[in-house]
Amino acid sequence: MELEAIPGVGAKTAASLAELEDPERALREGDVAALASAPGVTPGRAARIARAAIRATHDDPGGFLGTDRAREIYREVCALLQARAVTDYAASRLETFYPSARRSRIEEAREMASDALEREPTEAVLAALSDVEPVTEPGDVRVRERCLATTDAERYSAAREAFRELSVEVVEDARGLAELARGYATVVALDEKFAGVDVEGDVRVRPDAFDEPVEIVPERPLAFFSRNRDRLRAAVAVHRQSDLDAPCDLDALASGLDRLDADGAVAGDDELDRLEDALDDLDDAVAAAEDLASARLKDAIAEQDVTIEGSDLLSLVERGAGADSLLSRELADEYDDAVTAAREHLVETLNLDDAEGEVAARAFPDEPTFPVSHEADVVARLREDLQSAMDRRAGERKRELANDLADMREDAETLVRRALELDVELAIARFAADYDCTMADFLWDDEEQAANARGADAAPDVAITGGRSPLLDEPPERIDPVDYEIAGVRLLSGVNSGGKTSTLDLVAAVVVLAHMGLPVPADSVSLRRFDGVHYHAKTQGTLDAGAFESTVRGFADLATGADGGLVLVDELESITEPGASAKIIAGILEALAERDATGVFVSHLADEIRETAGYDVPVDGIEATGLVDGELQVERSPVPEHLARSTPELIVEKLADEAADGAREPDANADSGGGTSDASGTTGASADGGADATDFYERLLAKFE
Numbered sequence: 293m294e295l296e297a298i299p300g301v302g303a304k305t306a307a308s309l310a311e312l313e314d315p316e317r318a319l320r321e322g323d324v325a326a327l328a329s330a331p332g333v334t335p336g337r338a339a340r341i342a343r344a345a346i347r348a349t350h351d352d353p354g355g356f357l358g359t360d361r362a363r364e365i366y367r368e369v370c371a372l373l374q375a376r377a378v379t380d381y382a383a384s385r386l387e388t389f390y391p392s393a394r395r396s397r398i399e400e401a402r403e404m405a406s407d408a409l410e411r412e413p414t415e416a417v418l419a420a421l422s423d424v425e426p427v428t429e430p431g432d433v434r435v436r437e438r439c440l441a442t443t444d445a446e447r448y449s450a451a452r453e454a455f456r457e458l459s460v461e462v463v464e465d466a467r468g469l470a471e472l473a474r475g476y477a478t479v480v481a482l483d484e485k486f487a488g489v490d491v492e493g494d495v496r497v498r499p500d501a502f503d504e505p506v507e508i509v510p511e512r513p514l515a516f517f518s519r520n521r522d523r524l525r526a527a528v529a530v531h532r533q534s535d536l537d538a539p540c541d542l543d544a545l546a547s548g549l550d551r552l553d554a555d556g557a558v559a560g561d562d563e564l565d566r567l568e569d570a571l572d573d574l575d576d577a578v579a580a581a582e583d584l585a586s587a588r589l590k591d592a593i594a595e596q597d598v599t600i601e602g603s604d605l606l607s608l609v610e611r612g613a614g615a616d617s618l619l620s621r622e623l624a625d626e627y628d629d630a631v632t633a634a635r636e637h638l639v640e641t642l643n644l645d646d647a648e649g650e651v652a653a654r655a656f657p658d659e660p661t662f663p664v665s666h667e668a669d670v671v672a673r674l675r676e677d678l679q680s681a682m683d684r685r686a687g688e689r690k691r692e693l694a695n696d697l698a699d700m701r702e703d704a705e706t707l708v709r710r711a712l713e714l715d716v717e718l719a720i721a722r723f724a725a726d727y728d729c730t731m732a733d734f735l736w737d738d739e740e741q742a743a744n745a746r747g748a749d750a751a752p753d754v755a756i757t758g759g760r761s762p763l764l765d766e767p768p769e770r771i772d773p774v775d776y777e778i779a780g781v782r783l784l785s786g787v788n789s790g791g792k793t794s795t796l797d798l799v800a801a802v803v804v805l806a807h808m809g810l811p812v813p814a815d816s817v818s819l820r821r822f823d824g825v826h827y828h829a830k831t832q833g834t835l836d837a838g839a840f841e842s843t844v845r846g847f848a849d850l851a852t853g854a855d856g857g858l859v860l861v862d863e864l865e866s867i868t869e870p871g872a873s874a875k876i877i878a879g880i881l882e883a884l885a886e887r888d889a890t891g892v893f894v895s896h897l898a899d900e901i902r903e904t905a906g907y908d909v910p911v912d913g914i915e916a917t918g919l920v921d922g923e924l925q926v927e928r929s930p931v932p933e934h935l936a937r938s939t940p941e942l943i944v945e946k947l948a949d950e951a952a953d954g955a956r957e958p959d960a961n962a963d964s965g966g967g968t969s970d971a972s973g974t975t976g977a978s979a980d981g982g983a984d985a986t987d988f989y990e991r992l993l994a995k996f997e
């Protein structure tokens with residue numbers, strides 16, 4: 293895919309995306325983490341780019357969400373899904389699901405959602421997911437103890453390009469190599485002609501270096517694995533806790549990671565640990581050995597009676613000899629014992645092997661001295677030996693581990709990606725479980741046409757059974773399921789607070805989710821494919837002339853455009869005075885009906901609109917089954933083709949009933965002091981005035997017929 297062909301991606305962003313290892317894959321798979329790793333691309337922008345790329349693939353013009361309220365509904369359902377994601381990745385990735393009018397996109401997303409519904413979001417998987425994050429590239433790795441050397445200028449440039457972690461030096465000849473070997477622990481000569489040269493130090497001739505980068509810089513793969521160690525371990529745990537297919541041997545990867553320190557060094561190697569400890573403890577051990585030997589010798593001297601003949605003493609003094617000579621002559625055995633103890637102490641505390649022990653033995657001189665002191669140059673030699681043994685060992689282990697892990701890098705990245713994608717699926721599965729969702733049945737255009745051609749009864753445009761609006765501010769168990777069928781353009785009437793707006797929200801949420809390819813919160817839903825959703829929320833109060841004009845203009849576009857969208861309108865009458873509103877709504881309904889559009893208009897002016905409209909507008913109604921203790925008892929599912937009674941009508945009916953009861957039972961009212969207010973604040977009928985009040989309420993009631 294041409295990066296600049298993606299809507300919204302300009303030259304700068306395209307250049308930035310081109311820096312990714314595989315931008316096509318990232319776009320194809322909606323890998324928002326990879327996209328967000330492009331320079332200057334934020335996670336939010338990454339999701340928008342991924343969405344735009346999906347749209348481009350499906351030739352989707354976008355714009356499905358035609359109004360602010362429709363966009364709000366999308367954002368709200370998206371937030372409900374995101375609230376069920378564990379990782380930031382999944383939260384961003386869920387934003388790549390958007391309502392589309394394109395069948396191919398809907399079906400693609402439905403396939404993924406259907407797989408998601410098979411997933412089981414166990415506590416163990418969710419806990420493991422909390423530590424998974426997209427892998428990151430380690431920062432610049434610099435290896436200072438190793439360098440590359442060549443006599444060839446071209447090879448020099450190629451090596452600088454291929455081995456950015458190492459210094460590359462130009463040398464003239466073997467002497468140059470020898471000089472480098474004095475400054476670096478290891479020199480890797482790239483030229484064949486150095487094969488067989490004898491240079492002191494660790495000089496390796498590797499003309500194959502370019503083909504074996506892991507051998508030359510094992511730090512490169514190790515840096516990746518150590519940088520991502522915790523997230524890789526978490527991804528391994530996610531795979532072990534779930535039924536995900538692992539792209540590699542999880543045990544091998546886990547054991548490789550166990551052999552790695554967070555800073556890229558090899559961990560868990562006893563010999564390496566021994567050498568490292570010996571180096572760390574060398575100075576202390578030498579000092580302790582010295583003290584030990586001196587103390588022994590001191591004790592021996594203190595216990596010793598030294599007899600010396602006067603002539604001997606004289607000759608010693610004449611030769612200028614000090615007490616040391618006396619020591620060697622008189623206390624040679626004691627000195628030997630003390631020095632042996634010091635040497636043994638060194639070997640034991642530093643856990644030295646035989647060869648190292650031989651060097652350590654020379655750290656204390658055979659010539660007696662008091663106090664006993666070490667030979668600094670021997671200790672320095674021991675340090676060098678230990679250091680080079682450690683470097684050698686670390687190098688070997690690094691290369692071994694790097695060879696084991698390097699081949700797993702791609703799989704390790706896939707492992708993390710699959711774990712993160714699982715989080716996306718689990719968020720969908722958890723949303724579906726919380727709202728008892730199901731996949732909607734689409735009546736695709738060709739099937740619809742075939743049905744119409746057969747003369748079959750036209751199926752409703754949307755049919756919802758047991759719908760539970762996820763947008764209600766109620767916990768899922770308090771939501772009354774709603775059945776609603778929408779065919780053509782219709783009115784929805786009903787009592788105040790009966791659930792008319794909530795029904796529009798439910799329809800919008802179901803249609804948006806279905807067109808996102810995601811499960812819908814209902815027992816069953818069948819619907820046709822829509823080009824968009826145009827949901828107009830109730831306006832607060834009447835509009836000024838300008839706002840009114842632009843609202844009417846908006847409906848003109850809807851009524852005359854080619855868009856086969858779903859139109860949902862909530863109490864449009866509030867935009868202006870009731871008489872004018874009814875006329876305008878009737879006109880809009882007529883125009884939409886002529887275009888075979890689908891729509892629901894919630895209105896309290898159903899009668900007036902029907903009188904004005906030039907066709908028989910169907911009216912559905914949300915009915916109150918009665919008023920109990922001042923509370924409406926509502927049947928939330930709209931009754932098809934039924935004008936619901938309004939709240940005022942219900943209240944007048946209640947007053948009429950109460951007045952009639954009062955007129956029939958004068959004694960009861962006389963007892964309660966007649967003419968007082970009842971609990972609901974309405975005036976009851978008195979024994980003598982009951983008949984009048986009954987007549988009055990009956991008169992009001994008759995106006996509703």
Ligand SMILES: Nc1ncnc2c1ncn2[C@@H]1O[C@H](COP(=O)(O)OP(=O)(O)OP(=O)(O)O)[C@@H](O)[C@H]1O
Pocket residue numbers: 761764766770771772773774786787788789790791792793794795928
């Ligand atoms: N299906 C439902 N299940 C449970 N509660 C619901 C349901 N539908 C609506 N309600 C409750 O009824 C309240 C009122 O709903 P809604 O605003 O949709 O009514 P309305 O008919 O549009 O009211 P109005 O005529 O005043 O605009 C909601 O806030 C919610 O608490």
